[in-house]
Every structure is written in C-alpha cells, then in structure tokens.
Amino acid sequence: MTFKVFVDGQEGTTGLRIHEYLAQRADIEVLKIDADKRKDRDERARLLNAADVAFLCLPDDASREAATLVTNPNTCLIDASTAHRTAPGWTFGLPELATGQRDAIRSAKRIANPGCHASAFILAVRPLVQAGLLAADAPVSATSITGYSGGGKKMIEQYQAGGNPLLDAPRPYALGLAHKHLPEMMAHTGLTNAPVFMPIVASFYKGLTVSVPLQLSSLRAGTTGATLHAALADYYAGERFIRVMPLSDPETLADGFFDVQACNDTNRVDLFVFANATQAIVMARLDNLGKGASGAAVQAMNVHLGVDEALGL
Ligand SMILES: NC(=O)C1=CN([C@@H]2O[C@H](COP(=O)(O)OP(=O)(O)OC[C@H]3O[C@@H](n4cnc5c(N)ncnc54)[C@H](OP(=O)(O)O)[C@@H]3O)[C@@H](O)[C@H]2O)C=CC1
Numbered sequence: 001m002t003f004k005v006f007v008d009g010q011e012g013t014t015g016l017r018i019h020e021y022l023a024q025r026a027d028i029e030v031l032k033i034d035a036d037k038r039k040d041r042d043e044r045a046r047l048l049n050a051a052d053v054a055f056l057c058l059p060d061d062a063s064r065e066a067a068t069l070v071t072n073p074n075t076c077l078i079d080a081s082t083a084h085r086t087a088p089g090w091t092f093g094l095p096e097l098a099t100g101q102r103d104a105i106r107s108a109k110r111i112a113n114p115g116c117h118a119s120a121f122i123l124a125v126r127p128l129v130q131a132g133l134l135a136a137d138a139p140v141s142a143t144s145i146t147g148y149s150g151g152g153k154k155m156i157e158q159y160q161a162g163g164n165p166l167l168d169a170p171r172p173y174a175l176g177l178a179h180k181h182l183p184e185m186m187a188h189t190g191l192t193n194a195p196v197f198m199p200i201v202a203s204f205y206k207g208l209t210v211s212v213p214l215q216l217s218s219l220r221a222g223t224t225g226a227t228l229h230a231a232l233a234d235y236y237a238g239e240r241f242i243r244v245m246p247l248s249d250p251e252t253l254a255d256g257f258f259d260v261q262a263c264n265d266t267n268r269v270d271l272f273v274f275a276n277a278t279q280a281i282v283m284a285r286l287d288n289l290g291k292g293a294s295g296a297a298v299q300a301m302n303v304h305l306g307v308d309e310a311l312g313l
C-alpha cells in the first residue's frame with residue numbers, strides 16, 4: 001500500500017529534513033509542489049486535499065491558513081509549528097507522552113507536534129509529576145542549549161554568513177520570560193505554574209539539551225536521585241526512541257563535559273539524572289531537527305498510518 005504525502009513548506013529547514021526521511025521510503029508517494037507555486041493558495045489547497053498525510057512546516061500564521069484549506073475528511077495534518085499545540089481538536093504528536101497517546105494519534109486527523117525545547121522538557125518532567133515526586137504547583141526552572149537551526153532559515157543564514165562576533169558566544173534569549181513553548185510545557189506536564197525558562201542558542205548547527213535543576217528537599221519526602229531515575233526508567237520502559245542513561249554516570253560525559261550534540265542524526269531522546277545527596281539535575285538531549293521536529297513528525301505519521309515507527313536512521 002502506498003500513502004500520498006505532501007509537505008507544505010517543502011523548502012524550509014524542517015520540510016527539507018522530512019523529505020530526506022521520506023526519500024528512503026517505498027511506501028510513500030511524495031506529492032511535490034512546483035517551486036514557483038509553493039505559496040499559491042489554490043495549488044497548496046489542491047495538494048493538501050489530495051494527501052493522506054500533509055506536514056505543515058510553515059510559520060504559525062501560514063499553518064493556521066493551511067488548516068482552513070483542508071476539506072477532505074481523509075487528510076491527516078501533522079503541524080510542526082506552534083499554532084495548534086494546545087488547540088482543541090488537535091492531538092499532541094508525542095507518542096511517548098502517556099498511555100493511550102499512540103491510539104489518539106492513530107485516530108486523529110489533526111496532529112500538532114511539540115516544539116523542540118518543549119519535547120525535551122515534557123519528556124523529562126511529566127513522569128516526575130505523574131509519579132507525585134514533583135508537585136504540580138512546584139516552582140520549576142529550566143534552561144535549554146540549542147543549535148542555531150532551531151531558528152529556521154533566517155537564523156541559519158545569519159550564523160553561516162559569518163562576520164558577526166556576537167554570534168561566536170552562546171546567546172541567552174526569551175528573557176521576556178514568555179517563550180512560545182511555555183503553554184505546551186504546562187499543558188502536557190501538568191505543571192500549574194509556568195517554568196522559568198531560559199533557552200540559549202549557540203554557534204553549532206543542531207543538537208539541544210534541556211536541564212531542570214531540582215532541590216531534593218522540595219520534592220516528595222525521601223526522594224533521591226535514584227528515585228527520580230527509577231521514575232523515568234519505569235515510565236519509558238520499552239520505548240525505542242527514549243534512553244534513560246545510568247544515574248550520575250561519568251561515562252556519559254566526555255572528560256567531564258556534557259555533549260549536547262550526541263543525539264544528532266537520530267530520533268532519540270537521552271534522559272539523564274545527575275544527583276548528589278541534596279540536589280539533582282534532570283537533562284534531556286535530542287536533535288532539534290530529529291525528535292525535536294522532522295523525525296518526530298515522521299514518527300507521528302508512522303503511528304497514524306499504523307506502520308512501523310522505525311525511521312531508518
Ligand atoms: N527548525 C526547528 O528546529 C524547528 C522548527 N519547528 C517549526 O516548524 C515550522 C517550520 O520551521 P522551519 O522549517 O525551521 O522554518 P523555515 O523558515 O526554515 O521554513 C519555513 C518555510 O515555509 C515557507 N513559507 C512561509 N510562508 C508560506 C506560505 N504562506 N505558504 C507556503 N510556504 C510558506 C518559507 O518560504 P521561504 O523559503 O520563501 O521563506 C520556508 O520555506 C515553524 O513553525 C517552526 O517553528 C518546530 C520544531 C523545530
């Protein structure tokens with residue numbers, strides 16, 4: 001059986017990466033739009049409605065517009081943008097989120113995929129809230145170190161043009177404390193307060209790690225690093241794309257330093273707990289263009305179509 005797939009935004013960073021995944025597949029027929037028509041509303045509408053699955057790899061407004069163009073009840077939209085991640089009628093495209101999420105993705109026709117920072121944060125924190133180790137109203141903070149491809153074509157051009165010494169150093173941003181991923185981070189972890197979240201973009205292409213610092217005394221009485229680690233290991237037992245790394249293991253570091261790029265070119269998320277007697281840091285590492293975007297979108301398509309979730313990478 002062959003499935004027809006259209007990528008709206010095929011020339012963008014996420015769209016191009018999805019095409020690379022799809023090119024390896026014998027079960028997918030890619031519907032291509034002519035280069036000069038890629039922003040033509042009628043032609044996009046025609047292809048969106050001809051597709052079994054259409055990926056939206058577009059800015060938020062264009063994604064919202066694309067959703068209004070679909071009249072074919074068979075077309076399943078998988079939106080990589082921020083537009084629909086907490087919108088009613090849309091299913092969150094993170095199969096590992098909770099029991100039942102795969103079934104929800106399988107039956108949904110509107111799937112909103114998580115943001116890259118949000119994927120890492122949610123996968124690290126939700127099991128701790130669900131196990132009752134971290135109170136839903138706890139004050140949580142997080143940082144994220146990300147490669148510049150997370151900023152899409154414009155940011156990639158800036159970094160690759162060279163000549164701007166400001167781009168040589170890591171740059172914290174979203175210091176208005178209102179990053180666009182906060183609503184999905186709250187909605188899908190169960191946290192009732194927005195985390196204090198500071199992302200940092202640095203001069204490397206891709207790779208991302210979210211770190212969540214925790215005082216053990218602020219967690220459920222008696223919680224240790226081992227308790228946190230066991231909660232994550234239990235939650236993700238059997239998940240092919242999630243690896244819970246050994247507790248506080250120096251072997252997972254390179255000469256004592258954490259490697260933010262070690263999940264690149266995979267669809268994997270590595271979860272870490274580093275702890276001492278009083279404190280812990282929970283970390284989640286992924287490829288922002290893999291499990292953070294394009295890999296996750298193809299995985300959601302596979303779950304929806306009921307085909308093997310393997311991505312061939
Ligand atoms: N990069 C990443 O790591 C991640 C990105 N995302 C999200 O995925 C979406 C796409 O991001 P990304 O690929 O990085 O962005 P890019 O800027 O690299 O690509 C967006 C593409 O959409 C095209 N486009 C813009 N408006 C329209 C329109 N009206 N009709 C058709 N095409 C249009 C652009 O055209 P043109 O080439 O002319 O500019 C561009 O090719 C965004 O919402 C982003 O937030 C999600 C997770 C991670």
Ligand SMILES: CC(=O)N[C@@H](CCC(=O)OP(=O)(O)O)C(=O)O
Pocket residue numbers: 080081082114115116117146147148149150151152180181199201292
């Ligand atoms: C470096 C950088 O700018 N990264 C982007 C997130 C990329 C991502 O996950 O995308 P969407 O939520 O847009 O889909 C940011 O922090 O806004």
